Amino acid sequence: MSSVDSNRFGAAGSALGYLAQVEYALLIALQRMDTEDSLKLSLETVDDITFEIEGRPQELWQTKHHVGRQGSLGDASPDLWKTLHNWIETSDEGSACFLFTTASAQPGTAASLLGPTRSRDDVATAREKLDGVAQVGGNTASADYYARYLLLSEAERTQFLQRVVVLGAAATGEQLTEQLIATVRKAAVQRRRGPLVDRLRGWWHGRTMAHLTKVARGEADWIDISEIEDQLHLIAQTLRDDNLPLDYGDEPKPTSDEVEGDDRVFVEQLKIILLHHERIRQAVYDHNRAFLQRSRWQREQLLAIGELDKYDRRLIEEWERVFLPLEEEPDGDNTDEAGKRTLARTTYGRLQERTLPEIRAGVQSGYIPLGSLHILADRLQIGWHPDWVDLLKHRLAEAQGVTDTAEVA
Numbered sequence: 001m002s003s004v005d006s007n008r009f010g011a012a013g014s015a016l017g018y019l020a021q022v023e024y025a026l027l028i029a030l031q032r033m034d035t036e037d038s039l040k041l042s043l044e045t046v047d048d049i050t051f052e053i054e055g056r057p058q059e060l061w062q063t064k065h066h067v068g069r070q071g072s073l074g075d076a077s078p079d080l081w082k083t084l085h086n087w088i089e090t091s092d093e094g095s096a097c098f099l100f101t102t103a104s105a106q107p108g109t110a111a112s113l114l115g116p117t118r119s120r121d122d123v124a125t126a127r128e129k130l131d132g133v134a135q136v137g138g139n140t141a142s143a144d145y146y147a148r149y150l151l152l153s154e155a156e157r158t159q160f161l162q163r164v165v166v167l168g169a170a171a172t173g174e175q176l177t178e179q180l181i182a183t184v185r186k187a188a189v190q191r192r193r194g195p196l197v198d199r200l201r202g203w204w205h206g207r208t209m210a211h212l213t214k215v216a217r218g219e220a221d222w223i224d225i226s227e228i229e230d231q232l233h234l235i236a237q238t239l240r241d242d243n244l245p246l247d248y249g250d251e252p253k254p255t256s257d258e259v260e261g262d263d264r265v266f267v268e269q270l271k272i273i274l275l276h277h278e279r280i281r282q283a284v285y286d287h288n289r290a291f292l293q294r295s296r297w298q299r300e301q302l303l304a305i306g307e308l309d310k311y312d313r314r315l316i317e318e319w320e321r322v323f324l325p326l327e328e329e330p331d332g333d334n335t336d337e338a339g340k341r342t343l344a345r346t347t348y349g350r351l352q353e354r355t356l357p358e359i360r361a362g363v364q365s366g367y368i369p370l371g372s373l374h375i376l377a378d379r380l381q382i383g384w385h386p387d388w389v390d391l392l393k394h395r396l397a398e399a400q401g402v403t404d405t406a407e408v409a
Contacts (some may be wrong), residue, residue, distance in 0.1 A: 016173050020065040023176050024100060025049045026204045028061070029228050030183035040222035043208060044215055046090055052222065057095050060087060064101035065173065073103045073111040073168055075133045078142055080111060080166075084130075085145040088152070088160065097164045105168045114166045123161050131157070141244055187236040195300045199245060206230070237339045243362030244302060249288040259284050264376035265392065267398045272385050272392075273344040290371025311359045312381075315372055319382045322351045327334050335386075344384045378402050 009046060025041055027210075031141040032039060039058075041253065042050045049061035079101065087097045105111035115128040134146035156409045171179045171347060180201070181193045188196045207223060214221040238245035259267070261280045266287060270280045297303050336345075356369035376382045380392055392399075 015021055016067065017063075019066040019185060020062045020173050020176065021048050022208050023180070023201070024061075024063050025208070026201070026228070027171070027176065027183065028100075028180055029225050030151060030180065030232075033229055033232075033337065034224060035182075036225060039225040041225065042215065042222050043212055047086070057271060057395070059096045060091055060408060061098045061100055062086065064099065064103065065170075066102045073101065073105040073109060073166065075110050075129050076139055076142070077103075077111070078139070079103065081133075081142045081145040081149075084164070085148055087164070088148055091163070093159070093163075095163065099166045100167055100170050101166075102170050102172050103168055105166060106386060111168065114161065114164050114165065116165055119232070120162075122245075124344070126159065127154075127158050127161050131162075184232065184236075187232055187303050188239050192239040195245065196232075196235055196239055198300075199247070200228075200232060200279075203231050203235075206220055215253035238362075239302070240362065242360050243314075244297060244360055246293065246363070246365050246368075248292045249295060250365070251285075251289050251292070253285045254281060254288070256281065263404070265380060265395050266374045268395070269377050269384055269388060269392065272388070273341045273348065275345060275348065283370075286367045286371035287378070288371070289367050290369075292377060293365075293368060294372070294375070307359070311357075312372065314357050315369060315376060318354065318356055319351065319373065319376075322354065323382070323384075340386050344386065347403045375402075 022043065025043060029039070029041060038053055040052050042052070046057050047060035048063045050057050051061070064079050064083075080099070082170060083099050099111075110126040110129040113122040113129075118126075132150070134149050136142060137146055139146075147155065162379040165183070168247075177194075177197065180197045184193050184196050184200075187193075196358055207227070211223055212222050235245065254262075256277065259277070267280060267284060270283055275283075277391060294308060298308070323351070351373070352370070358365060358368060373382065377384070378399060379402050380389075380396060383389065385391060
């Protein structure tokens with residue numbers, strides 16, 4: 001393997017570690033939510049993750065993510081000694097210090113003795129083991145860490161280690177989803193926990209990006225645990241039986257050039273009636289968002305069997321109430337093409353002004369019913385021009401192949 005390849009894979013591991021750190025913060029906060037209501041957390045301030053109460057750091061968390069659970073927690077482990085050194089320099093007597101790592105501590109090691117269920121004797125034994133490593137030395141890379149540790153008196157070393165907790169065998173990147181899902185059991189039924197975690201993660205990544213931006217600028221910023229709780233409940237509300245989550249309301253609007261080159265069936269329907277370009281652009285925007293959302297609901301199995309078909313039938317009924325003729329046309333109707341297009345645009349406008357049904361009572365999108373009408377127009381199940389069936393016969397086979405699981409062009 002070339003040095004370039006080695007560097008690339010090493011960078012990938014580091015990137016995975018940073019991403020895991022962000023998700024570990026969410027996982028820890030969710031696990032603490034039932035018993036803590038005044039915690040705030042920050043990333044990359046005093047430590048990888050810092051929890052504070054009333055403006056004072058209470059817990060410092062170092063996270064260590066190793067691919068495939070590699071890594072050592074032996075008594076001379078560089079991860080362990082570097083972490084201890086950092087805490088000696090940055091923590092105070094009021095701060096608990098947690099090492100959260102994917103590595104596992106073998107029985108009898110100092111790290112295993114500093115687990116969450118340790119006794120005073122365990123801490124004393126762990127100190128003796130670490131003292132022995134530091135006094136013997138041998139690992140030149142950790143020499144400075146040993147020297148700083150030994151500058152503490154024996155009593156100070158014991159007091160320091162009483163504040164240290166090692167949490168080994170933490171979830172790896174691919175296991176984090178399962179762990180996050182376990183923390184939201186009270187918020188949603190089983191089949192909806194995955195979609196809940198996906199959306200909570202999306203919000204969390206955006207929130208931590210804004211947080212880290214402020215931290216990088218030197219601004220003080222904390223994320224209140226109540227923010228996470230509020231977002232969790234907000235998402236859970238959209239996953240009730242009478243509601244559905246909306247994920248695409250802020251999708252970018254298509255550009256004028258994109259609309260001009262769009263040759264989908266529903267766009268041709270609108271161009272046939274000479275609808276204004278900006279109206280067509282809005283229709284494409286509604287269609288794309290509705291298409292993405294309906295497809296995601298189906299992938300996540302959030303819809304009942306046949307629910308989408310039933311909804312489409314309701315929309316077709318709304319279309320019929322507006323577009324079906326009010327009276328029988330006389331034989332030999334001579335309405336010219338311009339008149340037909342004018343009538344179509346007027347009727348299309350009336351349909352746009354109606355309060356169209358959403359798929360469920362709790363959904364308040366606006367774009368789902370309008371976009372769904374354009375999905376139906378794309379399948380040639382409805383149309384706008386009085387002669388839309390004859391005008392679009394050449395696209396019938398194409399329209400019949402359109403489904404909600406197809407890819408948006």
